[in-house]
Amino acid sequence: MKHETIRRSFEDFLKTKGLRLTRQRSRIFEKAFATHDHFTAETFLGWLGEEDVPKPERVSRATVYRTLGLLTDGGFLELLDVGSGEAHYEHVIGHKHHDHLICSSCSRIVEFMDQRIEDLQEEIARSHGFELTHHDLRLMGICKSCRRKAK
Amino acid sequence: MKHETIRRSFEDFLKTKGLRLTRQRSRIFEKAFATHDHFTAETFLGWLGEEDVPKPERVSRATVYRTLGLLTDGGFLELLDVGSGEAHYEHVIGHKHHDHLICSSCSRIVEFMDQRIEDLQEEIARSHGFELTHHDLRLMGICKSCRRKAK
DNA sequence: GTATATGCAAACTGTTTGCAGGTGA
DNA sequence: TCACCTGCAAACAGTTTGCATATAC
Numbered sequence: 519m520k521h522e523t524i525r526r527s528f529e530d531f532l533k534t535k536g537l538r539l540t541r542q543r544s545r546i547f548e549k550a551f552a553t554h555d556h557f558t559a560e561t562f563l564g565w566l567g568e569e570d571v572p573k574p575e576r577v578s579r580a581t582v583y584r585t586l587g588l589l590t591d592g593g594f595l596e597l598l599d600v601g602s603g604e605a606h607y608e609h610v611i612g613h614k615h616h617d618h619l620i621c622s623s624c625s626r627i628v629e630f631m632d633q634r635i636e637d638l639q640e641e642i643a644r645s646h647g648f649e650l651t652h653h654d655l656r657l658m659g660i661c662k663s664c665r666r667k668a669k
Numbered sequence: 670m671k672h673e674t675i676r677r678s679f680e681d682f683l684k685t686k687g688l689r690l691t692r693q694r695s696r697i698f699e700k701a702f703a704t705h706d707h708f709t710a711e712t713f714l715g716w717l718g719e720e721d722v723p724k725p726e727r728v729s730r731a732t733v734y735r736t737l738g739l740l741t742d743g744g745f746l747e748l749l750d751v752g753s754g755e756a757h758y759e760h761v762i763g764h765k766h767h768d769h770l771i772c773s774s775c776s777r778i779v780e781f782m783d784q785r786i787e788d789l790q791e792e793i794a795r796s797h798g799f800e801l802t803h804h805d806l807r808l809m810g811i812c813k814s815c816r817r818k819a820k
Numbered sequence: 821g822t823a824t825a826t827g828c829a830a831a832c833t834g835t836t837t838g839c840a841g842g843t844g845a
Numbered sequence: 846t847c848a849c850c851t852g853c854a855a856a857c858a859g860t861t862t863g864c865a866t867a868t869a870c
Contacts, residue, residue, distance in 0.1 A: 662798030
């Protein structure tokens with residue numbers, strides 16, 4: 519999906535909800551889609567702080583939290599719970615569904631997706647009478663380079 | 670596994686670590702193994718508060734948190750992250766490894782275990798050079814009775 | 821013009837910690 | 846005895862919220 523397309527769909531989303539396209543929302547939106555990495559609200563705030571922009575473009579902590587929530591509601595970001603206590607986000611462009619391998623030692627996050635597991639999950643949910651809305655699979659372990667270092 | 674056996678192993682655990690068997694730890698241990706349900710620290714505190722015990726048996730919030738952590742370290746409890754912001758615990762007796770189906774509507778938690786998924790997880794981790802230590806699979810959806818109610 | 825957003829700081833939730841006094845081995 | 850524990854209250858981290866002011870439409 520092209521950046522312009524999703525930007526447009528963000529503007530539509532705001533319009534439909536009767537919300538306004540403010541400088542802050544615009545800046546947060548652009549920033550969130552400018553990286554392919556996962557980020558937390560605080561990391562994000564750091565990124566914004568690095569840029570030296572004139573006062574009317576500045577974004578407060580409260581607005582970052584509010585807007586990340588908004589983008590998540592709208593389906594532009596996805597919440598990723600890595601179990602660290604902080605909410606991690608990732609944007610949704612060119613990011614088909616995937617799960618995560620997390621290195622307990624260096625916190626590196628590797629994405630993967632396995633259709634066989636996806637299918638089994640559906641099967642299991644069905645057999646328990648659940649209608650699946652989403653799922654979250656985290657594999658925790660030690661990555662190759664950390665194992666090497668440990669020796 | 671019999672209750673007595675695990676109680677013994679808890680006492681051994683304390684001894685090995687040079688820790689003491691206090692009234693508080695004993696009470697928390699018994700309570701944690703008296704239910705088969707998941708619980709949070711605050712729920713647990715509530716349970717303890719319901720019982721009218723003499724002062725030396727009373728347990729403070731700090732001690733509940735400390736002791737649940739201790740029991741988790743010792744492998745007597747398992748941490749279950751249901752994504753609600755609070756830590757949920759479940760004890761380990763007669764509870765082989767399993768994953769969870771969570772109803773987004775009524776919060777009901779159903780346990781399941783599927784060896785085919787377990788095997789695939791190992792395979793995926795290996796193929797990415799990870800050595801798996803544990804994993805966490807949560808399937809979120811709407812359970813049968815909530816779907817029925819919704820209609 | 822006016823409803824919606826923002827920034828600020830204060831509130832909140834779940835959890836951890838420092839310290840003075842209590843207690844199990 | 847004395848290291849380990851506990852209770853208390855204060856600290857903490859991440860996040861949310863109330864309110865006065867600013868701004869998009």
